[in-house]
Amino acid sequence: AVMAAVALALRRRGMRFRWRIWASAGGVRGAAGGAAGQQDYDLLVIGGGSGGLACAKEAAQLGRKVAVVDYVEPSPRGTRWGLGGTCVNVGCIPKKLMHYAALLGHMIQDAHHYGWEVGQPILHDWEKMAEAVQNHVKSLNWGHRVQLQDRKVKYFNIKASFVNQHTVRGITKGGKEMLLSAEHIVIATGGRPKYPTHIEGALEYGITSDDIFWLKKSPGKTLVVGASYVALECAGFLTGIGLDITVMMRSIPLRGFDQQMSSLVTEHMESHGTRFLRGCIPSRIRKLPDGQLQVTWEDGISGKEDMGTFDTVLWAIGRVPETRCLNLEKAGVNINPKNQKIVVDSQEATSIPHIYAIGDVAEGRPELTPTAIMAGRLLAQRLFGQSSDLMDYDNVPTTVFTPLEYGCVGLSEEEAVARHGQEHVEVYHAYYKPLEFTVAERDASQCYIKMVCLREPPQLVLGLHFLGPNAGEVTQGFALGIKCGASYAQVMRTVGIHPTCSEEVVKLRISKRSGLDPTVTGCG
Template sequence: MMAALRGPVARFRLRTWAWTRRTRGAANAVGGQQQGFDLLVIGGGSGGLACAKEAAQLGRKVAVADYVEPSPRGTRWGLGGTCVNVGCIPKKLMHQAALLGDMIKDAHHYGWEVAQPIQHSWKKMAEAVQNHVKSLNWGHRVQLQDRKVKYFNIKASFVNKHTVQGVDKGGKVTLLSADHIVIATGGRPRYPIQIKGAMEYGITSDDIFWLKESPGKTSMCKAPHAAEDVALECAGFLTGIGLDTTVMMRSIPLRGFDQQMSSLITEHMESHGTQFLKGCVPSLIKKLPTGQLQVTWEDHASGKEDTDTFDTVLWAIGRVPETRNLNLEKAGVNVNPENQKIVVDAQEATSVPHIFAIGDVAEGRPELTPTAIKAGKLLAQRLFGKSSALMDYSSVPTTVFTPLEYGCVGLSEEEAVALHGQEHVEVYHAYYKPLEFTVTDRDASQCYIKMVCLREPPQLVLGLHFLGPNAGEVTQGFALGIKCGASYAQVMQTVGIHPTCSEEVVKLHISKRSGLQPTVTGC
């Protein structure tokens, strides 16, 4: 019966079935000796690698077990985890490709004679991005080898509290034991399995960056309850390189982020060519004889159904932690039954004291690469370096790489009001125009900054939100001040660098409460 299955869903289920059969009998199949380590890290993403390398630097015997299950569409990649392979790195590079397209269009205003129309090659861009990612995969292998970290390309699961068994792609079983075990397996994109045709014909962020040919006309489907900034980021760079792109979303665009900023982002994207179907939920994906995909969706406001055809359907409806195949129950590790994330304490420890979890797989942690890296290093230092320093997850800065970038740190306006009350919160804000936009007369109507503060002097800064070019570079610097407890008064005493976009932060003087027009008109 299994041999008769066809299609990506069937192949995905067949791989899972075969792996389950192998691991069930693994204990009886092992003939070699068990290998022991001071630290075993399960997962070769940013957090796991950082933890492993730090422990090795401290003189410990360390192993990393990492295995990437191919996506339902068959996409596979190397060592480095989500960020390196199917996240931050390829996303930022493709975002840069779109920005360069805009710069080329602007170039003639600055005296450059550029032949029009300009053309973009997905194939050339993808090859360059993929080659860079492969070089990072190789670099991680070399770094582990240099630090004498033993690398196992195996799919790991627990046998007991100190022992893990791993199966490689050929079915060979390896047993590993360790005094300390760190789970850093991250997460994978979720598929809406209740929608017919979703898995058969759709792709996710696991696939988009590894496509050899252009995705063409693309539908981006976003979940009602997922932050999934990747949906807007991918839609932004696809539009930017000239592809017809539609974002279908049931509710708000960036859950968990400041909603005024989220609205400005979508306004900017709409005005620059990305189409949004708001309040819409797909119900059926059907492949046509032409090879195109027919998407049927329901408009929740009107209750009407509609259809359109696309070349690619990309799901961005949240992520699920990679915990289900770890056999955590055999080790006694507790998970949140609602989301399957591993429950941890401030020490990153699970319900089993010598087993830890870091990064996206851990309950209540930001799903951000830098937090996983820092948490991993600090954990290794606590275990083997006589340190007691804990990871501080407050005021973590981040950036959404939409065409107009959005950087933020601290509380959103909604969070600040909910925590302190409207009467105790002061919001300073401004619309501004980057100098670079003036010669080209580029639209800057969504370039906006706001600083959320306590109203009582000296007005502690609770959050900063920046929408504009190079938002990540701007936000990183101000994040230090906010982390150190900066007040509005101190920010106002800071001298800006002229002419820059970041100087507009230290010039914020109009509060929302005043009702005055917040548009910057000069120095």
């Protein structure tokens, strides 16, 4: 009776608890806030990756009370990392830095052609590179925490799951239980690499992209299983720093990308030292007494069994969304049962109007950091900034950071033909040689550009595909024009910057339909 009287007095004075913590042994005694009551936060973001952080910071800038909850489950090999999500810790950032390390090796080999006396042999130190990359990633982790603090966003390092449509339960590292409630909730938990658990030894002895960037020692002779962009990027930089690398592909490379470009990517990799086992499926991994891994696989073409030994097996066979531990059924949030992704509408809203999903965890969205960031910001602006702008997922540019980079925006040739018909599509293309390749006598056989257009004048550009150095930098600029509805005629009226690789785009005169040789000769 006394406690009830005290609580009533506190409520009358306008005081309330914003959140509560109980020891896990004590259990949950009610819910913070609730569907009908006062919520702890205006916005609660589950997931501290690029999209979630962008959404949280934007909402805070608009004056709202915001919290972010994030927790990284260690990989099966025990790899852990901090705030920032896949991109910062085990994706774009360390990948691009290690890709650059490999490019530097090629440039050092070219250097003597340009008059530099470089001592031989040229050796690479994995431990030194890894330490530098990991230190940079840790600085980004710290930077994200500082940014949240500066914007007065509350950060909780807890593993979250739904209690009801407005409330989330979190478990701290120490086993404490916390309840948080919010008027709006955004799910931005991303995804994790997939393991082929049906293959003997896959989980016990294999690693994924969650581990490769945090290895203290060189992976040595490595088998990369998969044909995704993750598989080819990792295989590319590992080959580039001098390791013995084999890629095992069950089917086609870079599924979902233009297949002519994808074939050129793998041709270039193969000609520069990466071995490919095509049409092969691994069946077993065993650890030998000397510590090496013996991999057995089946050749899908001949049906014969083969085997080889490696120091490391890297699985890059796809990713799965982080939805299974969220208890989404408690909130009534619908998922696609086939892939476990959250079903969203054009507003990023789930089946529950005040619960949203952005980034890799959402159904039908490109698994790209910049799209998640923009989607998060636009969502916060719609919720709290009187905006109605929706995320536009058409003509999103991207780049695959293989040794010869592949940048693209818009439709692949296959998609354009399927959508408009072969007779209504015109493809302009060219094989070119970067000026930098000439003195060093580098092979430019796979340096190629194609522009996919409607055939009817003024020939709207449907897609651009660029294979060559600095593809991301090239594609980013042209993406603006394509986003604005550029036509082939307008691109041809654009003056090129000479001498660059990107100027080759505005010089595309040969169509596939003409049958003429698309090889660029001279500067004209």
